[in-house]
Amino acid sequence: MDLEDTLLMMPGPVPVAPRVLRAMSKPMINHRGAEFSAMYDDCCEILADVFQTKNDIFIISGSGSAGMEAAVGCTVGKDDVVVTLENGKFGERFKKIADRYGKVNPLENEWGYSFDLAEVEKKLEEGAKAVTLVHNETSAGIQNPAKEIGKLAKKHDALFIMDGVTTLGGDDVKVDEWGVDIAIVGSQKCLAAPPGLSMVSVSERAFEAMDEKGELPYYLDLKAYKKSGDKSQTPYTPAVPLFFGLQEALHIVKEEGMPARINRHATCAEAVRAAVAAMGIEMLPQLDEFSQYSNTVSAMKAPEGVTGNDIKKDMLARGITIAGGQDRLSGKIFRIGSMGNVQPKDIMLTIQELEVVLKKRGVISGLGAGVEAASEVLDSLL
């Protein structure tokens, strides 16, 4: 019986509010008309608050990966060195993208392990046009030290390109204060809009790098986005229904207010961590003083004798979609997203069902410990 009511607790796509879904069923409009332009401007204005930036913001009809490629492909030429910081799948993705456009000087950590800032600085001292960082490594549930990397980038005159795909809209991201030259977010994560759009902020320094580079990619040409954006338009046909959805989702963000939204995300993730700790389950990330557990997705090691995919499969049978591990972490971990419009009751149901699954699998002997721990943390949101 398909009631379309599976609870999505993945790190995106996240559940989309009914009013956002309804917005997407509006009739098509002329994407070169005044109505579209007004919607475009409205979205950019709210996004400026989300990004905490005065930089230009552009909305690309394409996934977060398109935004990542736009950032690198527009600023990095074939002789330019990019320091790519990798401690998960999306850090690796930046490395792969950078490799197609320039020369990569990678720092490759175990996935989920903190970066040694001294090692980062050593890489930058060797000379770099840009450094790429994934603020929140979705694949490993670790939040990397954006502020510190921003300082190092500035000191060594490298562009700071930051994937904020799973922090922007749900966590405290200070694009201007941290000196992020290009920051990228995906629509289907903390902003709780449907998937298919990515948004990027671009600094003056990044535009200068584009002028130096010369030939840019075509569909992801950020200078073309700038030229059209100044007229409140997109250079190519935009995905109109996704803009309808994004605008409505951003109105929800504005109504809640970013401080409350950030607190809700942090508290929900903390509740997940408290719950799994009460069940004796270990977190994947290996932290240091500058890194922290993600406020939007929690990555746990699979308990002995059970794979992450077992847990994912058992949860899905009970109507809740969580995530396993990707690539080299496949089977070894399971992940619970707590991003977007996630509510305490969503966390409570997820933890309750996780307990049942783990008890059936023989991992825990009784029910209630996780639920109680989560409940105590979530009380502050009620």
Added chain:
Amino acid sequence: MDLEDTLLMMPGPVPVAPRVLRAMSKPMINHRGAEFSAMYDDCCEILADVFQTKNDIFIISGSGSAGMEAAVGCTVGKDDVVVTLENGKFGERFKKIADRYGKVNPLENEWGYSFDLAEVEKKLEEGAKAVTLVHNETSAGIQNPAKEIGKLAKKHDALFIMDGVTTLGGDDVKVDEWGVDIAIVGSQKCLAAPPGLSMVSVSERAFEAMDEKGELPYYLDLKAYKKSGDKSQTPYTPAVPLFFGLQEALHIVKEEGMPARINRHATCAEAVRAAVAAMGIEMLPQLDEFSQYSNTVSAMKAPEGVTGNDIKKDMLARGITIAGGQDRLSGKIFRIGSMGNVQPKDIMLTIQELEVVLKKRGVISGLGAGVEAASEVLDSLL
């Protein structure tokens, strides 16, 4: 009073059926799950019939321009020559894209003027890796001779890259028979889905060119699409609501059947041409024996003393969105799209209102001639 019922008679985005709009408001699903894969396969199966091809078909979350760049960017290296055939804005776009990836040997016609096939062959004789053609030049309302260009491409061993953005799904496009190596369509044109997706068919020969080329773009890497497509997935997060909409729109295509759909498009365009001829208005395209008027968008010269934008503006005030001219044709022409699910009554209303506008502007002296001419042509569809 915004009743959201403006009649879109532009060459895309086109009106989207209510059942397609409703499909887009379905709750999000896991884009890596079985439900998404089944939807992906269903879309590709219907598209194979639309493209008349056995080649692989991929669905890109991005506009038609993204599809055009994927075609060129994946097959053309910096030392490769591309013959770009231009008689309108989208032919020019192919030239601009090709210029970012390889060496361009352009054939530049007046916009709306037929290509001289002998000139095309001369260009190809100079040696080319690929030739690009816009099957239906949307900016100028002319249909270019794809079959003949396909023969020349084969004879001179060049890849045949064809923009079928405004023919596929509404006109007779024989991808395999004509030897089209990469054909591209946009979702928001004849297929009457929302904007934001492009679909491309890729031949074995095109994949071989990609292997030769080596480094491909990232987001538009068609080899990555192939690898994921074999598992009924996309390489990057797909725009899920647009897939919901596309699937429903393709079901409408299947229910109507392509032969009936092609006939309806051709008849509606013919009705527009008959109507404007009865009003003494000239068509823009300069045809030869191989080219023809577009079956999906009609481009008319603005009558003396009136600009295309005047007509567009007057029509918009009356609730009907038509298009003016783009770039160098701005003001000189006006265009009426008749693509997607366009019905005889949409043409009748558009012509009726056009008559009123032109009479008020002093271009015609009485009403009825255009309506009668359109009506006679449309009778065959009733």
